[in-house]
Amino acid sequence: MTVTPKPQNTPEPASEKDLEVARRVLAIEADALSDLAKSLNGDFCKAIDLIESLAGRLVVTGMGKSGHIAKKIAATFASTGTPSFFVHPAEASHGDLGMIGKNDAVLALSNSGETPELSDIIAYTRRFNVPLIGMTRRPESSLAAQCDYPLILPNSPEACPNRQAPTTSTTAMLAFADALAVTLMERRGFSADDFRTFHPGGKLGQRLLRVSDVMHDVADIPLIGENALMSEALVIMTGKSFGCVGVLDDTGVMSGIVTDGDLRRHMADNLVAMRVGDVMTPNPKATKSDVLAVEALAIMNDRSITALFVVDDAGKPVGLVHIHDLLRLGVA
Incomplete structure (x- = not known):
């Protein structure tokens, strides 16, 4: 018996309509970053002072898409002079809480501020007086209420058509953390030599050779x-x-x-x-x-x-x- 394959639909080439979608996404996210810059206040300064004075490390955590952003944020801090690493909140509930020391601080990311997987880390920081920075879009959320240093993101719409997929919110989280990291670099006088110390391999390290x-x-x-x-x-x-x-x-x-x-x-x-x-x-x-x-x-x-x-x-x-x-x- 010969089976005739079903004809496959050939997608239409991308057009100006698709470019308009892309431009709309970028405009929405750009507006969110502009709103974020305008919203920076004393809470940002308090977080900077805390991180700069740490005797330990900055532990960054988040779940789902926020977790992916948290990994990149931890890497950025670690490579720019702030000892930092990522802890998965689910793994923290099964033993990794022991990775958080008394001289550390925790930066927890949650768009809603109600991520249930963060509850054990939040409770741990409260029990052992570990400073907690909370980055969230909702100032009335549990994370914002429980943390010592709330960093509130602008209440900007997500860029996807149904306003649900994390797009604008994750961009804002990443940019907010970049602002923290670069501000700390400048306060510490972090030089190209310091940067090369943390980037000895790859093209970046090579181009920073003296x-x-x-x-x-x-x-x-x-x-x-x-x-x-x-x-x-x-x-x-x-x-x-x-x-x-x-x-x-x-x-x-x-x-x-x-x-x-x-x-x-x-x-x-x-x-x-x-x-x-x-x-x-x-x-x-x-x-x-x-x-x-x-x-x-x-x-x-x-x-x-x-x-x-x-x-x-x-x-x-x-x-x-x-x-x-x-x-x-x-x-x-």
Whole structure:
């Protein structure tokens, strides 16, 4: 018996009507964030003071879609200088309450403020005097009433057609927590170096490397005096394999550089018998050890060079950055 497959409906291509739906969603959520910004008050400041003064960690919890947002919030705090982790409220009721210490604080997320799975965590914080921050849309809810620090979201409509699927509310939760985390970063003076400490892997960590992290030490780089002969400079260039040699004046300050291009320009001039100072390109571009490696890369790209000397404040060389090292580390 041959079974004839049922014809499948072919959806119509997306159109301007679909774009209008997308724009409406974004407009609703943008309006909610604008309302949220206007609603910030002293409760926000109190929450900031609490989190900044914690001797322990910020424990973030939530159920359902709020739980997914809570996981991201905990990750954001942890990567920006506030020790933080997520606890699932159902797991908390089965032993994970022991993860919450006396020096910790809890940030509980619930759009309605009546999430039953949060009841055990709320009761635990009340019993053991653990500070509780509640983020909810309803100021009259149980969560808002029980917490020490209520963070009230604007009563904005969800962006879905039936106003039920968590969309606007979860966006507002995420943005509210971002505001907390970034405010704390600025209060603490959280720097790019601090950020790289928590992000050593991946592209972000690579792009936050400093020149001092990637440069070759002064003992390993090619250097020579202005009055030396080019025959000696050629030996150093060949031995160090950077394609150049830095030139020093009598005080040890870097006054020039000899590159492959300089060699080609003087090939017909009895090159090996010439003084280095007569062949070098004076006042070469250099960088400092404390700048970002990507800034050094930008200089190299702008000058179409493959090596860049690193100097101290007095102009004396302390290292060298090579394009191959930047490529190997993923900076380039």
